[in-house]
Amino acid sequence: MPVDLSNFSQKELHEWINKFDTILCDCDGVLWSYNTPFPGASETVNTFINLGKRVYLVTNHSHILREEMLAKCHKLGFNVKLEDLVTSSYVTAHYLKQIGFNKKAYVIGSKELGKELDEVGIEHIGIGQDNLDCDIVQYVMKKYELDENVGAVIVSFDANFSYIKLCKAVNYLKDKNNLFIATNGDRYFDFPKWNFLLPETGCLINAIECGSSRLATIISKPSTYLCNVLAENSPPINPKKALVIGDSLRTDIVFGNNAGYETLLVGTGVNELKDVEEIIEKIKSGDDSQETKKLLPNFYIPSLNDFHKKLME
Numbered sequence: 001m002p003v004d005l006s007n008f009s010q011k012e013l014h015e016w017i018n019k020f021d022t023i024l025c026d027c028d029g030v031l032w033s034y035n036t037p038f039p040g041a042s043e044t045v046n047t048f049i050n051l052g053k054r055v056y057l058v059t060n061h062s063h064i065l066r067e068e069m070l071a072k073c074h075k076l077g078f079n080v081k082l083e084d085l086v087t088s089s090y091v092t093a094h095y096l097k098q099i100g101f102n103k104k105a106y107v108i109g110s111k112e113l114g115k116e117l118d119e120v121g122i123e124h125i126g127i128g129q130d131n132l133d134c135d136i137v138q139y140v141m142k143k144y145e146l147d148e149n150v151g152a153v154i155v156s157f158d159a160n161f162s163y164i165k166l167c168k169a170v171n172y173l174k175d176k177n178n179l180f181i182a183t184n185g186d187r188y189f190d191f192p193k194w195n196f197l198l199p200e201t202g203c204l205i206n207a208i209e210c211g212s213s214r215l216a217t218i219i220s221k222p223s224t225y226l227c228n229v230l231a232e233n234s235p236p237i238n239p240k241k242a243l244v245i246g247d248s249l250r251t252d253i254v255f256g257n258n259a260g261y262e263t264l265l266v267g268t269g270v271n272e273l274k275d276v277e278e279i280i281e282k283i284k285s286g287d288d289s290q291e292t293k294k295l296l297p298n299f300y301i302p303s304l305n306d307f308h309k310k311l312m313e
């Protein structure tokens with residue numbers, strides 16, 4: 001079982017924090033739920049910053065600009081700077097820049113992703129509405145055409161996702177030289193206040209993977225490409241001194257384990273301690289796959305409010 005930090009004394013908790021110089025913290029489900037901050041969250045993050053830790057707020061959210069995220073953080077009391085904020089669109093654009101991608105991208109995604117691509121000088125097409133305006137057979141025979149300069153299909157959250165976009169993505173991917181990448185693989189975004197699940201990028205990836213018989217490379221958490229992107233402007237992260245805080249086992253905790261960082265599960269979002277117990281049971285019953293083991297966090301705290309209260313005891 002992960003070590004429950006709520007059993008630590010204040011002194012033990014301070015000693016524990018001192019082990020880390022870099023903290024990568026997820027946002028939704030850890031710091032806030034949509035626009036409502038969790039009690040103790042801003043105090044905890046600000047304490048890390050005041051202690052001199054390098055703090056990154058890392059979200060798989062792709063349709064928010066970092067400038068907008070900064071305004072939100074400041075409104076909710078987090079004393080962070082623009083360079084501390086990482087979105088999956090930002091990571092994807094910088095990943096493409098780092099690998100020297102110099103063709104055009106066909107993008108299923110938001111205008112915010114488009115802006116991140118613009119900032120690193122990557123040409124793109126596809127953002128916005130693209131709907132069928134004739135019979136599908138007529139479309140195939142008369143209107144269907146692909147841009148031969150496209151060298152990648154990028155998939156992300158797209159509220160304008162359509163059958164025509166699916167057709168185009170699948171057909172661009174017939175050329176095996178064309179990259180197939182996705183900002184994130186999240187399945188849904190939960191709006192508990194409205195009892196609504198918003199299907200996320202993972203659902204769109206599945207449709208395109210099914211049609212193209214290819215697998216997308218996911219750039220943001222749980223992949224570790226973002227570590228290379230962060231190293232663009234900062235010294236490389238020392239894995240022994242890095243901590244990932246998150247609420248999702250599949251994204252945050254697997255990311256931390258992939259990167260070799262310590263991991264802390266916070267019980268205010270997607271997963272709870274009982275999910276960890278289920279994984280441990282699976283392992284005990286003989287599942288010793290790395291895939292399953294990577295879901296296990298090192299530490300647990302019910303909420304950042306518990307963390308903050310313990311620090312202030």
Ligand SMILES: [Mg+2]
Nearest residue numbers: 026028029247
């Ligand atoms: Mg989360």
